[in-house]
Amino acid sequence: MSKKRIIVVGNGMVGHNFINTLATSENSSEFELVTFSEEPRLAYDRVQLSKYFSGYTAADLALTTADDYERQGVVFTLNDKVVAINSHEKTITTASGRKEGYDKLVLATGSYPFVPPIPGKDQDHCLVYRTIEDLEAISASAAVSKTGVVVGGGLLGLEAANALKQAGLETHVVEFAPRLMAVQLDEGGGQLLRRKIEDLGVTVHTEKNTKEIVVGQECRYRMNFADGSFLETDMILFSAGIRPQDELARQFGLDLGERGGIVINDYCQTSDEDIYAIGECALWDNKIFGLVAPGYQMAKVSAAHIVSSLITHEEPALAFKGADMSTKLKLLGVDVASIGDAHGHTAGSQSYVFNDDIAEVYKRLIVSADGKKLLGAVLVGEAEAYGTLLQLMLNDMDIPGNPAALILPAVDGEASVGLGVAALPETAQICSCFDVTKGDLAAAVQGGCCTMGDIKDATKASTGCGGCSALVKQVMDAELVALGVEVNNNLCEHFAYTRAELADIIRVKGYTTFAQVLQGHGKGHGCEICKPTVGSVLASFHNEYILKDEHIGLQDTNDIFLGNMQKDGTYSIVPRIAGGEITPDKLIVLGEIAKEYDLYTKITGGQRIDLFGAQLHELPQIWERLVAAGFETGHAYGKSLRTVKSCVGSTWCRYGVLDSVSMAIALENRYKGLRAPHKIKFAVSGCTRECAEAQSKDIGVIATEKGWNLYVCGNGGMRPRHADLFATELDDETLIKTIDRVLMFYVRTADRLQRTSVWMENLEGGLDYLREVVVDDKLGICSELEDAMTRVVSTYQCEWKTTLENPEKLKRFQHFINADEDDSNLLYVRERGQRRPATATERIELVNLSSVQN
Amino acid sequence: MTLLNTLNNAQEQSQDKWNTVCLLDDIAPDTGVCALYQGEQVALFRIGDSDQVFAISNYDPLGEANVLSRGIVGSVGERLVVASPLYKQHYDLATGECLEDSDLLLKTYRVRVVEQQVLLG
Ligand SMILES: Cc1cc2nc3c(=O)[nH]c(=O)nc-3n(C[C@H](O)[C@H](O)[C@H](O)COP(=O)(O)OP(=O)(O)OC[C@H]3O[C@@H](n4cnc5c(N)ncnc54)[C@H](O)[C@@H]3O)c2cc1C
Ligand code: SF4
Ligand code: SF4
Ligand code: FES
Numbered sequence: 015m016s017k018k019r020i021i022v023v024g025n026g027m028v029g030h031n032f033i034n035t036l037a038t039s040e041n042s043s044e045f046e047l048v049t050f051s052e053e054p055r056l057a058y059d060r061v062q063l064s065k066y067f068s069g070y071t072a073a074d075l076a077l078t079t080a081d082d083y084e085r086q087g088v089v090f091t092l093n094d095k096v097v098a099i100n101s102h103e104k105t106i107t108t109a110s111g112r113k114e115g116y117d118k119l120v121l122a123t124g125s126y127p128f129v130p131p132i133p134g135k136d137q138d139h140c141l142v143y144r145t146i147e148d149l150e151a152i153s154a155s156a157a158v159s160k161t162g163v164v165v166g167g168g169l170l171g172l173e174a175a176n177a178l179k180q181a182g183l184e185t186h187v188v189e190f191a192p193r194l195m196a197v198q199l200d201e202g203g204g205q206l207l208r209r210k211i212e213d214l215g216v217t218v219h220t221e222k223n224t225k226e227i228v229v230g231q232e233c234r235y236r237m238n239f240a241d242g243s244f245l246e247t248d249m250i251l252f253s254a255g256i257r258p259q260d261e262l263a264r265q266f267g268l269d270l271g272e273r274g275g276i277v278i279n280d281y282c283q284t285s286d287e288d289i290y291a292i293g294e295c296a297l298w299d300n301k302i303f304g305l306v307a308p309g310y311q312m313a314k315v316s317a318a319h320i321v322s323s324l325i326t327h328e329e330p331a332l333a334f335k336g337a338d339m340s341t342k343l344k345l346l347g348v349d350v351a352s353i354g355d356a357h358g359h360t361a362g363s364q365s366y367v368f369n370d371d372i373a374e375v376y377k378r379l380i381v382s383a384d385g386k387k388l389l390g391a392v393l394v395g396e397a398e399a400y401g402t403l404l405q406l407m408l409n410d411m412d413i414p415g416n417p418a419a420l421i422l423p424a425v426d427g428e429a430s431v432g433l434g435v436a437a438l439p440e441t442a443q444i445c446s447c448f449d450v451t452k453g454d455l456a457a458a459v460q461g462g463c464c465t466m467g468d469i470k471d472a473t474k475a476s477t478g479c480g481g482c483s484a485l486v487k488q489v490m491d492a493e494l495v496a497l498g499v500e501v502n503n504n505l506c507e508h509f510a511y512t513r514a515e516l517a518d519i520i521r522v523k524g525y526t527t528f529a530q531v532l533q534g535h536g537k538g539h540g541c542e543i544c545k546p547t548v549g550s551v552l553a554s555f556h557n558e559y560i561l562k563d564e565h566i567g568l569q570d571t572n573d574i575f576l577g578n579m580q581k582d583g584t585y586s587i588v589p590r591i592a593g594g595e596i597t598p599d600k601l602i603v604l605g606e607i608a609k610e611y612d613l614y615t616k617i618t619g620g621q622r623i624d625l626f627g628a629q630l631h632e633l634p635q636i637w638e639r640l641v642a643a644g645f646e647t648g649h650a651y652g653k654s655l656r657t658v659k660s661c662v663g664s665t666w667c668r669y670g671v672l673d674s675v676s677m678a679i680a681l682e683n684r685y686k687g688l689r690a691p692h693k694i695k696f697a698v699s700g701c702t703r704e705c706a707e708a709q710s711k712d713i714g715v716i717a718t719e720k721g722w723n724l725y726v727c728g729n730g731g732m733r734p735r736h737a738d739l740f741a742t743e744l745d746d747e748t749l750i751k752t753i754d755r756v757l758m759f760y761v762r763t764a765d766r767l768q769r770t771s772v773w774m775e776n777l778e779g780g781l782d783y784l785r786e787v788v789v790d791d792k793l794g795i796c797s798e799l800e801d802a803m804t805r806v807v808s809t810y811q812c813e814w815k816t817t818l819e820n821p822e823k824l825k826r827f828q829h830f831i832n833a834d835e836d837d838s839n840l841l842y843v844r845e846r847g848q849r850r851p852a853t854a855t856e857r858i859e860l861v862n863l864s865s866v867q868n
Numbered sequence: 869m870t871l872l873n874t875l876n877n878a879q880e881q882s883q884d885k886w887n888t889v890c891l892l893d894d895i896a897p898d899t900g901v902c903a904l905y906q907g908e909q910v911a912l913f914r915i916g917d918s919d920q921v922f923a924i925s926n927y928d929p930l931g932e933a934n935v936l937s938r939g940i941v942g943s944v945g946e947r948l949v950v951a952s953p954l955y956k957q958h959y960d961l962a963t964g965e966c967l968e969d970s971d972l973l974l975k976t977y978r979v980r981v982v983e984q985q986v987l988l989g
Contacts, residue, residue, distance in 0.1 A: 507944070539915075541942030542951035567898030567941060571953035574899070574938060579953055583933035829934075830909075831890040831901040837909075837934050839927075 447478025
């Protein structure tokens, strides 16, 4: 049987989601998937588009890659618009003249920005905000402008205003309606939002109807308003709403709504049963859905319908039933949420309002006439209740107790009234971005997930907008408790605390030895888990010599002899080569030593040199030579800063914009020796080509023309994770200050052996929370964190240097306490000119050989 | 050939003969050292800063290397143990039993401390 041919017009967010759904379904082999995009690239995350201004690249925003599509067998053509449909022949034609046949056609053409018909709107520097190309044009225009105006004070308009402000423009928002975000907010909410935004330096003009755009006197243009007033500006960004892209459907006779939009039924079929429409171009029940979640739902429904009508011939299992348009977002740093009937249009509805002018918080609840059901809500300035309120409304649940309690601030000590997640039905949708229900989460927990990281991997919940993360965590915890999984975070049998709790105890009580901690808060004799953990915490706070008598017994395998133990009990030696920069003279020293001691020599992934096979008694001899040549310990053995990898940067590279090597060396020297819950790796790239692969490191720094961009919590290794962009365009000083804070906060709060990536995934509130703590100083601990880091930096010592100066300590560096012999168990063979431990079979041969010779 | 001699001597000597292998102070509190005793590698562990010392074979049978003296000393329940520095299995310091695999039994040695000297016998 030949494959069924599905053509998808438009490769935007929803079109891609549709393709992905079919390509990963069990029937994928039955289909040939073909897609055309008018844009010059494959689908990207339009929702996160504004991040383009904070350093995200097109690649960061991409939802798929050419490789992925090729692997999935998806045929795609970019830069080619579909211009004609022949529904009798079942073909389409593209602008470049290609004609292709289909079995089913899916229109996912999205929408376009509406630009009001104002005379003068088509000039240069009059722009819109929808695609990556639009953003490039905005950047270019902002670079030659001083003032910018956004026409439209809705959700997108305010996002655009934020972008202009960040670009350093004097920013204005011009709105036709009497208030901002008129669709989502009521009067009170709109007013507060306006005040907050004006406090941030964005000027808001409401009830302004732009009559014309003419040449300005002070600025490039002057906007004349209907009321006779005017505003001068260098650039104008139109964000006055969207219109469904229904051009094709219009020309080729599909049914349209009165005000546009391609009419679809519950299966997303248009008036031609072999043509579907999904996403922002589709009109269902006379409504356009301008959010991505309903689009994804349509993608799912239409894919299921196509499978059932072409392949299985069963009744379609899914139908589109409309979608909730509630939203929660941060606009210019202000939390805003709108749920359900935010305006109280429902007959007989009543409302509760909470207004705090001091803290600048506004909340309004709309409840049913009998006061039992929640119909809608508006939250501005603080939106923590969003998840709870949304669930109450979506699941048509009775309001627990007095409705007012839902929006009143928590009185000291009392937890604010939430609804127990236990009350939610299994079908309650917890994450709308990925349509994950409470039942899905429960199943994941039953399948073994017990951390947020697991849950995200297994269900994708909370990996989109992130608005659901608090609720997802609550559901997970409740489910764990229900399963009788005792959420036991004890470090080990000796301490009934987590690492973070122990760190707090040690800090507050000022403990300096393991004995004190064990006596005060533990039991038994300690073990290989708690001893190194406490040792590491003590070292992070006090930074004493780790081989001091009271600390020596705490040190892990590697730390205790300041080297990395290999499989045969010998050690490898890794001197610090900060930033990967080394002089020829030092390189020669390493070569000479390696040759003399016959050490197997290898370059590491962190731009250093690793010398293998040193026996205990050789370690001090070798280090004596290394220290004399100016080397320091590389802490390759410690749970501490390893390396700061760097590319050569602006000093040599043709593309470099900043001196990445100098920065890498400065960072490595600053944080060397910092003991942490796990090893920490950095990298610094000299430009956005990113040759140092900084985005796979715990701390990644990338130079841009305007300063350093800081990425945090990336990881290579077993579970790779792309680092998150944390702050942009920093100068040297701010960069270091920010890293100080992030690292110290990690050191204090992470679990044992938790890399920054997992720490971040389990941090409640995620990246935003980390930003609040580290940048906005929400917990008021930033100066404390900096002081702690300063202390560590100022007490740094090369542990090998200290050890060499200490004959007592050197006594331990011999295999036998009572004899000068070597360990007779060591056996080597030579390979490619170097030595390596003999394998088990080789050992047998070697031993036989030597006994024969004897 | 010195090695062989010690071995023969030792075998000739009676069970009650004790040999000094090091000073108590040679073993930092809660750590181990390795002593060569009658041609065998013996791991000695000192509990805290007391004069309680244990002696078991230094050979890690799972890691196949002479490294146990370099492990961390601790407790599992009531038992004092050392964790192998290679793969972290626990060995009971008193009995030599591997807690993860009770079929594995390390050789143990009689040990005592007299006037700051550590003796094996
Ligand atoms: C700045 C911004 C912020 C947003 N923030 C949010 C948010 O926080 N939450 C949220 O839920 N939603 C948000 N949205 C809306 C969200 O991006 C859209 O709902 C979603 O992108 C719709 O997906 P789509 O596939 O229907 O349309 P699109 O993503 O627009 O894709 C349509 C694609 O089809 C192409 N196309 C059109 N006609 C043709 C043709 N004839 N031939 C070939 N190709 C064609 C277009 O070029 C386009 O690439 C935001 C949108 C923007 C612009
Ligand atoms: S990241 Fe940039 S500066 Fe560094 S080597 Fe690559 S191209 Fe050159
Ligand atoms: S990847 Fe595995 S084999 Fe290679 S160094 Fe790491 S732990 Fe050893
Ligand atoms: S609701 Fe957006 S990630 Fe879950």
